[in-house]
Amino acid sequence: MTWEDVKQWVVDRKRALIAKAPWITMGRFLAIFYVGAILCVTFVAVPDQRDRSFVLAARYLGPNTRMARTLWIEPRGQSLSDRIERDRLEEELLGKYVRRPIEGGAPIARADVMPWPDVPDEDVVPVLLDGEPDWMMLNQGSTVEVWIGPKAATPHYALVQAIVTSDTKWIALLRRSDFAPDMLGNPGDKPTLRLVRFPHKPPPPPPPKP
Amino acid sequence: MLSTFLTQLQNYFSKYFVIGSFFPMLTFTFLNGLIAYPLVGAWRSWANANILQASAGGAAFFTASIVVAIVLAAYVLAALSTFLRRMLEGQWSEGFRKLFVPAQNRRREAIVKRLTEAGMEMADLAYAPKWNEGIGAAWTEGRQNYPDEVWAPDPDPIRASLAELEDKFTKYEFVPAGKLQEIANTIANALKSHNMDKSPRLDEHYRKLTGLIQYADDRARGRYARLQNELNSNFGAQEIAPTKMGNVANTIQGYVMRRYHCNFETVWSNLQRIVPKDDKANAALQEAKTQLDFLVACYWLTLLSAVLWSIVFALIDPSRLSLLLASLGGPALAYMWYRAAAEQYRSFADVAMTSFDTFRFDLLREMRLKPPVDIEDERWIWENLDRLTTFGESQNFQYEPPKQT
Numbered sequence: 316m317t318w319e320d321v322k323q324w325v326v327d328r329k330r331a332l333i334a335k336a337p338w339i340t341m342g343r344f345l346a347i348f349y350v351g352a353i354l355c356v357t358f359v360a361v362p363d364q365r366d367r368s369f370v371l372a373a374r375y376l377g378p379n380t381r382m383a384r385t386l387w388i389e390p391r392g393q394s395l396s397d398r399i400e401r402d403r404l405e406e407e408l409l410g411k412y413v414r415r416p417i418e419g420g421a422p423i424a425r426a427d428v429m430p431w432p433d434v435p436d437e438d439v440v441p442v443l444l445d446g447e448p449d450w451m452m453l454n455q456g457s458t459v460e461v462w463i464g465p466k467a468a469t470p471h472y473a474l475v476q477a478i479v480t481s482d483t484k485w486i487a488l489l490r491r492s493d494f495a496p497d498m499l500g501n502p503g504d505k506p507t508l509r510l511v512r513f514p515h516k517p518p519p520p521p522p523p524k525p
Numbered sequence: 526m527l528s529t530f531l532t533q534l535q536n537y538f539s540k541y542f543v544i545g546s547f548f549p550m551l552t553f554t555f556l557n558g559l560i561a562y563p564l565v566g567a568w569r570s571w572a573n574a575n576i577l578q579a580s581a582g583g584a585a586f587f588t589a590s591i592v593v594a595i596v597l598a599a600y601v602l603a604a605l606s607t608f609l610r611r612m613l614e615g616q617w618s619e620g621f622r623k624l625f626v627p628a629q630n631r632r633r634e635a636i637v638k639r640l641t642e643a644g645m646e647m648a649d650l651a652y653a654p655k656w657n658e659g660i661g662a663a664w665t666e667g668r669q670n671y672p673d674e675v676w677a678p679d680p681d682p683i684r685a686s687l688a689e690l691e692d693k694f695t696k697y698e699f700v701p702a703g704k705l706q707e708i709a710n711t712i713a714n715a716l717k718s719h720n721m722d723k724s725p726r727l728d729e730h731y732r733k734l735t736g737l738i739q740y741a742d743d744r745a746r747g748r749y750a751r752l753q754n755e756l757n758s759n760f761g762a763q764e765i766a767p768t769k770m771g772n773v774a775n776t777i778q779g780y781v782m783r784r785y786h787c788n789f790e791t792v793w794s795n796l797q798r799i800v801p802k803d804d805k806a807n808a809a810l811q812e813a814k815t816q817l818d819f820l821v822a823c824y825w826l827t828l829l830s831a832v833l834w835s836i837v838f839a840l841i842d843p844s845r846l847s848l849l850l851a852s853l854g855g856p857a858l859a860y861m862w863y864r865a866a867a868e869q870y871r872s873f874a875d876v877a878m879t880s881f882d883t884f885r886f887d888l889l890r891e892m893r894l895k896p897p898v899d900i901e902d903e904r905w906i907w908e909n910l911d912r913l914t915t916f917g918e919s920q921n922f923q924y925e926p927p928k929q930t
Contacts, residue, residue, distance in 0.1 A: 340625075340628035340631075341625050341628055342625060342628060349856075353852045356839070356848075357845050357852075358845065360839075361838075361839060361843045361844070361845050361848055362843050394563060394564050394842065399846060400846075
């Protein structure tokens with residue numbers, strides 16, 4: 316096949332295309348080709364800005380903390396494109412759970428959250444809340460006491476493991492070991508939660524004894 | 526301060542420079558600076574330090590420096606305006622032109638085809654008087670030979686055909702001559718064996734037919750004129766240009782050639798010396814040209830801005846969304862400027878043609894040539910002047926001395 320054959324083949328294909336779609340002109344063909352090239356370059360060669368976007372933690376966030384707007388601060392001095400991507404990040408963070416401990420003021424990215432809490436493999440007690448809590452105060456790491464009627468069901472307070480939602484109900488997950496053994500015999504009992512301490516960073520473990 | 530500056534600028538430069546080159550350059554510099562402010566930290570810091578948060582003296586110095594730079598850039602833009610306009614007119618290399626001329630040719634052929642159809646429709650409708658004669662003869666024949674025959678068929682074949690055409694009339698659609706002729710023949714055939722004076726329905730059909738023929742004729746003439754104007758205002762008589770704007774530019778030459786057999790390109794610069802003698806005509810010509818220059822400048826500055834920002838967002842500060850906006854939105858906006866410029870070129874062409882119509886005799890007088898006595902004489906003068914000027918053929922003209930005042 317010579318170069319002349321190739322040229323003739325191209326000319327024949329062009330004539331056939333024009334016969335089928337006379338609205339295709341060289342200008343429109345070049346415009347379509349240009350748009351396709353730009354899209355290819357944009358999505359293949361230009362890095363995804365999404366991976367660079369982040370927000371800052373408003374306080375210490377323990378693992379399984381449920382994310383809400385009050386728990387992060389928007390970083391300042393970002394460019395317009397960064398701000399657009401950050402808005403997308405914030406939409407994706409809402410309602411997710413922190414994957415690892417994050418210090419106050421540290422950046423939070425997409426990789427730091429997960430869709431469902433990773434609760435330890437032990438028995439949990441679900442306690443129904445009256446409504447959506449204030450996430451800054453009542454979240455994973457909050458210290459609470461549970462009452463069933465006039466009696467305290469938790470002799471030494473309990474640590475909230477996570478707060479999950481089912482339809483419109485909000486449920487706090489507490490360790491069964493935090494409850495008095497004889498307080499959970501009646502399934503009809505409705506425990507109520509009372510906040511004792513805000514979520515805080517746990518103290519460092521004591522050094523091992525020599 | 527800005528108004529004082531603009532007044533001073535007008536004293537040194539014409540208002541056409543200010544509008545056609547300075548304003549576009551000023552606007553695009555300002556807009557690009559505004560876009561860069563939140564995106565480029567170095568520019569934001571410099572602008573804050575030297576303009577926005579600087580002392581009055583410092584801000585004035587830097588602002589004036591920027592404006593001077595803009596004036597210089599606008600001057601360069603003005604110097605390049607002819608070249609930039611010719612680029613949009615399609616003054617490219619032959620190989621590149623060949624890729625785009627076929628599409629423009631197809632556009633032209635589509636108009637010519639519709640024009641031909643309208644012409645044929647007009648030619649068919651020109652036979653309408655003959656149809657009326659046929660009906661008249663049939664009416665006489667029927668009245669003489671069948672004085673008592675009444676035409677009242679059921680169903681009425683002519684009513685259905687007329688109703689279809691009346692529906693087209695109501696919707697302001699075209700009524701084909703062929704259908705009208707068919708109905709005329711049907712009425713004539715009916716009249717040959719009936720007495721129309723005793724057949725009110727036939728009479729009514731004939732009156733409706735007459736109205737429809739008049740409507741069809743008016744529409745066909747109007748359509749023909751409109752298509753002819755569309756062809757003349759979009760394409761010249763000479764070689765087809767690869768761009769819409771180039772073809773609009775050719776309409777000036779096409780008109781002058783068609784009307785006067787004059788090669789406009791050889792007399793255009795001479796005409797530009799004549800027109801300023803009439804202030805109003807000169808103002809109209811310069812205004813049209815300035816608006817054209819303004820739009821051409823906006824096109825190229827938009828394209829330049831899009832290219833620069835595309836490079837920034839692709840290589841320096843990579844961002845997919847911003848790259849798409851710059852590389853797709855910018856050219857789309859530039860294309861809108863181009864379409865506006867092409868339409869403005871039509872206005873400029875109208876003014877240029879009018880200028881030639883008005884000042885062509887003054888042009889001949891400036892060349893010391895005798896004014897023509899009639900149209901044919903004028904055409905002879907322009908044709909032979911072109912042969913002399915363009916091809917150097919041996920042509921002789923008698924000079925006329927200027928009149929002593």
